[in-house]
Amino acid sequence: MNFGEKIHKLRKQVGLTQADLAKLLGVHPRTIIGYERDGRYPRDRSTYKKLSEIFQVPVHYFYEESSFEDHAADAYGESGREDAKQLAMELSELFATGELSAEDMDSIMYMMHRAYFQYREQKREQERMSGENN
Numbered sequence: 027m028n029f030g031e032k033i034h035k036l037r038k039q040v041g042l043t044q045a046d047l048a049k050l051l052g053v054h055p056r057t058i059i060g061y062e063r064d065g066r067y068p069r070d071r072s073t074y075k076k077l078s079e080i081f082q083v084p085v086h087y088f089y090e091e092s093s094f095e096d097h098a099a100d101a102y103g104e105s106g107r108e109d110a111k112q113l114a115m116e117l118s119e120l121f122a123t124g125e126l127s128a129e130d131m132d133s134i135m136y137m138m139h140r141a142y143f144q145y146r147e148q149k150r151e152q153e154r155m156s157g158e159n160n
Contacts, residue, residue: 027096029088030062036081037062051076084118 027035037047037058044062048055051073060066068074078085098110117134120126126134 028065029067030065032088033058033077034062036083040081047080050080084114 033047037044042050044058045055048058051057053073057066061068068077074085074088077083077088094114095107095110099107102109120134121131
């Protein structure tokens with residue numbers, strides 16, 4: 027899902043019009059139309075923070091074109107999406123509390139990267155195998 031699709035979806039979920047959202051952000055309604063329809067992005071980084079506060083989602087949600095949650099839903103359905111959302115929230119909270127040492131945070135990130143690259147390698151192998159079978 028791209029940035030504009032996310033804005034549109036979230037705006038509809040909370041019952042805001044484009045004009046309502048524009049007023050909350052302090053921009054012209056045409057700006058919201060540009061985000062949703064024209065593939066435009068905010069020039070000012072503070073806009074992402076305002077959006078995250080309005081919609082109660084992490085700021086990084088807007089930076090990713092396809093989210094971890096979307097991938098989990100594709101692979102495991104809506105229960106996968108909910109599990110991924112919960113995991114992301116718990117990790118965000120864990121990192122934000124400052125209770126983890128730098129070494130612990132590094133270990134978590136290392137394990138996440140390792141799991142990601144193992145997954146990517148498996149997908150490449152599956153694609154290679156399916157290509158040979160065709």
